[in-house]
Amino acid sequence: MAEIKIEKKKPVWPWIIAVLLIAALVYYVFLREDHAQDPNRTEIENTTAVDSTSNY
Incomplete structure (x- = not known):
């Protein structure tokens, strides 16, 4: 007999x-967003209005 x-x-x-x-x-x-902000890396939003009628 043969051995299988x-x-x-x-x-x-x-x-x-x-x-x-x-994948993780x-x-x-x-792909993750950095929700915890570093205190040394704070982003400041510029809220100054731009005057479009002024000529430089």
């Missing part, structure tokens, strides 16, 4: 976890 080698299927869940971790890392680095 049977290989078990490798689990898929480690690949799913790896893809989710990579990409989101964290590129």
Whole structure:
């Protein structure tokens, strides 16, 4: 009789976890907005009206 080698299927869940971790890392680095402002990096909005009738 011939010997038949049977290989078990490798689990898929480690690949799913790896893809989710990579997606979370990409989101964290590129797509998230920085809501916590650094006190040394404050943006000031310019609210001064512009006079369009003045000639320079």
